Amino acid sequence: MTSRRDELATRLGEVRARIDRAASAAGRDTGDVELVVVTKYFPASDVNHLVDLGVRHIGENKDQEAGAKVAEIARRDEVTVHFIGQLQSNKAGHVAAYADVVQSVDRAKIVTALDRGAQRHGRRLDVLLQVALDDDEGRGGARPGDVPALADLVEDAEALRLRGVMAVAPLGGDPRRAFARLREVADGIRAGHPDATWVSAGMSADLEDAVAEGATHLRVGTAILGTRPSLG
Template sequence: MQSTPSLADRLALVRSAVADAVREAGRAESEVTTIVVTKFHPASLVRELAALGVTDVGENRQQEASEKAAELADLDLAWHFIGQLQSKKTRAVLAFASAIHSLDRPSLVTALGNALEPGASVDAFIQLNLTDDPARGGVRPVDLEPLAESVLATDGIRMRGLMAVAPLDSDPRAQFARVRKLGERVQRMAPDATDLSMGMSGDYRAAILEGATHLRIGTAITGNRPVAG
């Protein structure tokens, strides 16, 4: 029976595949940050990842993320909040997150600005909804510029660019090309907002080929989520 790949093996495999895709795209490896998504996994796994050289970790639930960040405060990690964010939880997320990837409505932008301490700042990505389902997180492309204007008018929020998830029933590369073009619209308003947070375990190669700067990779590295007892 073939043994299950270890965490180190899975991480090495993804790192190699990312490097291959970056070369295929004619880009530099320094242009792409791999965020390891550790939701539902214990803090001990994050500590193992840190020992393997991982510096960027993604979480999508505030309470779970806050607890892990507190337990792992001795590590030099950059925590990325990638889940849907309730306005009332912005202050709690700001306590640990260096970047928020899910700005999707003006009220959240206002709440985030109000929660920031004077002189403090946070990196932020506007999340796009690439589906026809309004219940999904993200702003519709037609509403992108007004939301970007709201972000740019709020002190302390550094707009990095766009975040998106490719719909399951679509060609991911075509969707990521769409995000790249929408990003060019934002850059006309904010020339420094050049980043694209897109690409997950099953489609990160396509994302890299379309200009992704931040990948959010979970199970390909961490393995399946633990089964609740």
């Protein structure tokens, strides 16, 4: 019977091969594309297997689940924890205690709350601005036209560091076209904030399109962990 570790190793290898092929097709260096394995709903035991397999970036969506799970990571100092879910201002202080990167900053209230929380915990957080590429308000994100002002606000925050932008492809839309739009927004932000070089885009189904449009970080969950939580 295949062990959970072996299953993860096989799936991880398949995703890494897809990234290699996509980077080659786009004329990019695979080393310029970082894989963030989305571990929401899966146990810390899976995270520990992934770390053993060389994964160094994990993504979490739910604060209530993530805080406890991060505390169980055996080699925590080797892992960068990305919070990628929609964030409420009243949860921001708690997220600031364990996340290293917050990818879903989409309004001024979140910037203020994260900055306050990071200062309270004596930490400095990397931040990505989530860009809305459709009209679905339930998925979060700032309008492209509002992103520059948000970038300036993060830049002025004492405990936050602006690293770039993030987006989710619209449901039912053309992901390549959406990621091309994100690339335009990213270029505009980088013009005023040269260190904001990260572009987080692409998931299990559309990572190739994201790589083709310059994504530096891919958020992949299902293709590696499966569709339902492991029991251990």
